[in-house]
Amino acid sequence: LVEPLVQNSFLLRTKANRKKKRTRVTPPSLIMQFQYSISTLTDVSNLVTLVDDESKDQLFFVSSYSDFDKLAHSPRGVQATRPINVFRFNASDGSMVLQNKFGDSKELINPAFSRYHPVLNVVYTCTEDCNENGQIIAYTITSDGRLRKLGSVDAGGTSTCYLTIDRSLRSLLAVNYWDSTITVFPLDPETGNFASSKIHSFYDPKKGETMKASHKGKGGVVHSLNDASTIKERQADPHSHSLILDKYFGTVAFVPDLGKDVIRELYYNREKNSIDLEINSMPSGLCTGHPDGPRYICFHPNFNIVYVVNELSSTVAVFLVNRKLLEEISIASKNGEDMTQFQGRTTLTLIQSIKTVPNAYDITMNTCGRICVHKSGKFLLVSNRGHESLVVFRIMSKGQHRGMLKTVDYFHTRGETPRHFTFDSSGQYLIVANQDSDTVAVFAFNLGSGELKFTGNEYRVPSPNFVCCCPIARSQCLIPSSVSEYASTKVESDLEESSDGSTMDVHVEKDDLQQNLKMALLHVEELKKQL
Secondary structure (H helix, E strand, O other), X not given: OHHHHHHHOEEEOEOOEOOOOOEEEOOHHHHHHHHHHHHHHOOHHHEEEEEXXXXXXXXXXXXXXXXXXXXXXXOOOOOOOOOEEEEEXXXXXXXXXXXXXXXXXXXXXXEEEEEEOOOOOEEEEEEOOOOOEEEEEEEEEOOOOOEEEEEEEEEEEEOEEEEEEOOXXXXXXXXXXXXXXXXXXXXXXXXXXXXXXXXXXXXXXXXXXXXXXXXXXXXXXXXXXXXXXXXXHHOOOOOEOOOEEOOXXXXXXXXXXOOOOEEEEEEEEOOOXXXXXXXXXXXXXXXXXXXXXXXXXXXOOOOOEEEEEEOOOOEEEEEEEOHHHHHHHHHHHHOOOOHHHHOOOOOEEEEEEEEOOOOOOOHHHOEEXXXXXXXXXXXXEEEEEOOOEEEEEEEOOOHHHOOOEEEEEEEEOOOOOEEEEEEOOOOOEEEEXXXXXXXXXXXXXXXXXXXXXXXXXXXEOOOEEEEEEEEEEOOEEEEEXXXXXXXXXXXXXXXXXXEOOOHHHHHHHHHHHHHHHHHHXXXXXXXXXXX
């Protein structure tokens, strides 16, 4: 329904309107196709749910640390007794109203990363614990901030730190920082709940070897420090920190390994929903001799570019993506070929490395937090923990420097240790979790210059570690399942942070589809009247 209307509609001048106004008209050849589309819309058996943009309440799901002793690092704020706060966001002035304080700190221990489902009103969160395996919990979330537990699974590893949903919406991939393992769980695409509590796929870069370093509770170092002795122990073992699937075909998983200073490129079998092979590992920076510590990775929405934030060296590495090779890998996978033919071949080429703090600032006093490309594709932001800032980079769009970065400025976050931040759905406001000052602050983002201005809106939240944007549906419209399937193939679950989706990565194409659908339905109504 959507694509023919969007691709084949054209503008014609009309005699009655000669003032350069244009009327969108549908070619007569599509009338019969639209009649079929109208009948399809009334066939209840083919209807599924999709959120309408104008019927969304924008909520922010903010998680907090509740037991510092179980962490690899050492927050300096207050331990939360109720580790989930749900805020309703007011887009007119950037203010927020607390809707819900949720969870018992004795049962929900250190929720530290969250992912909002691209289609359903479901949010997933995972717990961070060096001693015991993490838990991944799925909640339904309503427009008034109520949470209802759908289900939970054992994450299969310790200090669970990242969640990604694959393109089919049928699998959730989890990253466990401490023991570096990666697990895959099946999802029910209708409800968003876990289809099974059993691990469907398991990957361990250590290949079963015992960890060399101990966590702080057993005499190890505090992982929030950045001195030489701390780095030496942090990099004694692999430490997978995040995972995104390539945005083109979803067959390569990119995994920053903070412990080994590499980006691992793993083959993700979309038919089996499993990680089957390590294709390659690529240095995450310039290899200057100083450890980099790659933390997060994200794609540019329009360019064949990937950005990696290096936590320990306070740098962003910019990589050119070999889309042709990714396509070869995808085709070979569909044909059932031997995927070992791609081992040793990388899809990434380093083209730039740029600092996230001023040149005079001592990087041993800083560690990077989140990285995020703005939904416009014009800016990239990184949080600096220690420098207590957000650095804004302009993304160059033309010529040989396309996709490369130029520093705009540094902006204080009005608090300490900005572990995470996210944009609202419009991209005009930015919400920062200042972990060690127990605050969440809201900034206005200038879409032209990239400048950040504090709105004056600040909220007390104990040890906030993650901010997840949840655009909740109050009412729903019905569309054919074929359109829903088309939407799901467009879903990219890298960031987020959208996330790190980041909202941009998870929602941008779905939002475009919804807008196109709205236009299409209006055209259908016009055609019905003409017919």
